[in-house]
Amino acid sequence: xxxxxWVILALLLLIPGFMFAASCAKKQVVSEPGVTPxxxxxxxxxxAAERARQGALEEQRLREQRLAEEAKTRAEQETMAARETFxxxxxxxxxxxxxxxxxxxxxxxxxxxxxxxxxxxxxxIEGHCDERGTNEYNLALGDRRARSAKTYLVDLGTAxxxxxxxxxxxxxxxxxxxxxxxxxxxxxxxxxxx
Amino acid sequence: MRKSSPRxxxxxxxxLFLGVFICSNxxxxxxxxxxxxxxxxxxxxxxxxxxxxxxxxxxxxxLAGTLADLLAETIHFTGFFKILDRESxxxxxxxxxxxxxxxxxxxxxDIGAELLVKGGFKYQGDRLTVELRLFDTFSGRLIIGxxxxxxxxxxxxxxxxxxxxxxxxxxxxxxxxxxxxxxxSTATGHKEIYIADFDGHDPRQFTxxxxxxxxxxxxxxGQWLAYTDYRRGKPDLYIRNIREQQGTVISxxxxxxxxxxVPGQFALAASLSYEGNPAVYLLTGKGKIIRRLTEHxxxxxxxxxxxxxxxxxxxxxxxxxxxxxIKNVEEGKVRxxxxxxxxxxxxxxxxxxxxxxxxxxxxxxxxxxxxxxPEGRDxxxxxxxxxxxxxxxxxxxxxxxAFSSTRxxxxxxxxxxxxxxxxxxxLALKGEQTxxxxxxxxxxx
Numbered sequence: 001x002x003x004x005x006w007v008i009l010a011l012l013l014l015i016p017g018f019m020f021a022a023s024c025a026k027k028q029v030v031s032e033p034g035v036t037p038x039x040x041x042x043x044x045x046x047x048a049a050e051r052a053r054q055g056a057l058e059e060q061r062l063r064e065q066r067l068a069e070e071a072k073t074r075a076e077q078e079t080m081a082a083r084e085t086f087x088x089x090x091x092x093x094x095x096x097x098x099x100x101x102x103x104x105x106x107x108x109x110x111x112x113x114x115x116x117x118x119x120x121x122x123x124x125i126e127g128h129c130d131e132r133g134t135n136e137y138n139l140a141l142g143d144r145r146a147r148s149a150k151t152y153l154v155d156l157g158t159a160x161x162x163x164x165x166x167x168x169x170x171x172x173x174x175x176x177x178x179x180x181x182x183x184x185x186x187x188x189x190x191x192x193x194x
Numbered sequence: 195m196r197k198s199s200p201r202x203x204x205x206x207x208x209x210l211f212l213g214v215f216i217c218s219n220x221x222x223x224x225x226x227x228x229x230x231x232x233x234x235x236x237x238x239x240x241x242x243x244x245x246x247x248x249x250x251x252x253x254x255x256x257l258a259g260t261l262a263d264l265l266a267e268t269i270h271f272t273g274f275f276k277i278l279d280r281e282s283x284x285x286x287x288x289x290x291x292x293x294x295x296x297x298x299x300x301x302x303x304d305i306g307a308e309l310l311v312k313g314g315f316k317y318q319g320d321r322l323t324v325e326l327r328l329f330d331t332f333s334g335r336l337i338i339g340x341x342x343x344x345x346x347x348x349x350x351x352x353x354x355x356x357x358x359x360x361x362x363x364x365x366x367x368x369x370x371x372x373x374x375x376x377x378x379s380t381a382t383g384h385k386e387i388y389i390a391d392f393d394g395h396d397p398r399q400f401t402x403x404x405x406x407x408x409x410x411x412x413x414x415x416g417q418w419l420a421y422t423d424y425r426r427g428k429p430d431l432y433i434r435n436i437r438e439q440q441g442t443v444i445s446x447x448x449x450x451x452x453x454x455x456v457p458g459q460f461a462l463a464a465s466l467s468y469e470g471n472p473a474v475y476l477l478t479g480k481g482k483i484i485r486r487l488t489e490h491x492x493x494x495x496x497x498x499x500x501x502x503x504x505x506x507x508x509x510x511x512x513x514x515x516x517x518x519x520i521k522n523v524e525e526g527k528v529r530x531x532x533x534x535x536x537x538x539x540x541x542x543x544x545x546x547x548x549x550x551x552x553x554x555x556x557x558x559x560x561x562x563x564x565x566x567x568p569e570g571r572d573x574x575x576x577x578x579x580x581x582x583x584x585x586x587x588x589x590x591x592x593x594x595x596a597f598s599s600t601r602x603x604x605x606x607x608x609x610x611x612x613x614x615x616x617x618x619x620x621l622a623l624k625g626e627q628t629x630x631x632x633x634x635x636x637x638x639x
Binding site: 132165166 | 385406422428447449451465470471493495515516540559584629
């Protein structure tokens with residue numbers, strides 16, 4: 001029993017060494033006959049350089065492609081953002097007034113720029129009021145608010161036919177609250193793209 | 195006729211009912227019991243005992259009370275009467291007589307009744323016959339007596355007809371019980387027009403736009419309703435026949451708002467902004483523009499006609515804030531009516547011509563109803579400390595004003611006497627109710 005154990009142990013030690021010897025022997029067999037080591041290394045360098053050059057070109061092409069895609073996405077995002085701003089950025093009014101405030105004019109100038117960049121777009125300008133006062137008068141006031149915004153845009157060069165005014169009076173508040181904060185948000189002209 | 199006992203005329207009208215004078219006492223006709231233009235009315239103590247059953251039928255017990263209650267509620271609506279508690283009555287209505295010389299008027303004067311309405315009825319087959327008499331208890335005289343024949347479900351109309359005649363006799367003006375009230379309700383989730391009887395009974399949906407509907411206005415013959423609606427995505431003006439599915443749409447560019455019919459004509463004023471700013475125009479009932487009535491570069495809205503059709507009151511911000519102006523449409527002269535308050539809107543000229551009702555935004559931020567003489571004098575505040583009170587509209591006799599109020603939270607329709615007394619809710623439906631518009635007396639009712 002003890003003797004057989006020794007034999008197994010010896011085999012376990014011998015086999016890895018044998019396998020190592022075998023793998024070394026195989027490597028020597030790879031080198032081609034008739035090609036000197038010097039020639040071999042020059043050709044390898046040339047190939048490596050060629051590969052590197054190809055790789056660099058590919059790399060550059062990919063980078064350019066990536067940049068173009070990024071630019072495209074950015075442009076799309078900017079267009080989307082500009083559209084969203086056009087739709088989401090309202091102009092606000094004082095109580096019982098339809099005259100444009102300086103900040104409203106700044107917002108309208110941006111809208112005019114967007115309309116110029118999108119000559120096919122048609123817009124609806126909705127005029128809204130807060131809940132105070134009477135509905136009849138507020139509908140007329142909403143009409144005046146939308147009209148004020150339209151007149152300013154037309155003065156900035158937007159074709160009048162591209163802009164339609166609709167008054168909603170106090171029918172569609174943005175904020176259902178009953179305080180000045182809510183009323184201020186509701187006294188607005190708001191844009192919709194048709 | 196007074197000396198002989200009242201004689202019934204034979205009524206042979208099946209299906210229809212007809213009021214027939216039983217007797218009329220000529221000396222009483224001249225007397226005005228109630229002056230509806232007086233600023234403060236003394237309510238006349240009036241007794242309405244249960245009606246007397248005069249014929250067999252299983253509905254009899256029930257009808258004695260329901261008919262009498264209906265009559266009492268109808269006349270009570272005017273605010274002219276104090277209906278006396280039946281607990282205090284001294285006689286059994288089923289035993290007591292219905293005619294002048296069978297009534298012991300002392301039984302009524304003793305409990306303070308100055309007017310007495312006695313009724314008798316017969317319900318046989320499917321036919322209901324009702325006789326009604328109004329007495330002056332102090333003189334012991336019959337003021338008016340009538341008899342009606344119809345089906346059971348005509349009872350409300352019979353009672354209302356009698357009440358109309360009764361009010362006519364007592365005030366010199368016909369009653370308002372054939373009128374209706376149009377209003378906006380959000381019961382369906384959209385603003386639609388509904389029409390109910392003058393007392394809020396039987397409200398029915400009139401429009402089904404699925405959009406926003408506003409500002410109903412009755413033509414003076416009661417045949418047409420004009421209103422603003424957003425069915426086509428913008429505020430257009432609709433002119434629709436009440437009973438037939440026909441009408442006109444005025445869909446000019448901009449806003450088409452606040453119609454007001456010219457008294458006695460198939461024509462109306464409205465605020466239109468197609469020329470750039472909301473201004474008041476005169477249109478035919480077919481929607482054709484006749485001419486522009488107001489000249490100003492900003493807002494002119496909410497016209498209302500004087501009863502003679504010669505002038506309009508309207509809202510303009512020409513002085514910098516919304517105020518009411520009056521324009522004589524023939525001469526073209528414009529004058530400012532309101533100077534108190536910074537926000538006066540919704541003018542409604544009384545059918546009697548003596549007052550213009552309007553709303554004012556008060557300093558506490560709430561809207562209240564006022565009346566003012568067309569000459570600008572005697573401004574009187576009618577509502578206060580009760581939320582927002584808006585959209586006043588006159589009853590056809592000018593004795594009552596219906597309006598919307600948020601006094602109980604959601605907006606509902608209320609009614610009050612022209613002096614602000616007797617404010618009470620007319621009806622409460624699901625959602626909110628706004629924009630009441632009182633019809634003229636309706637012949638087709």
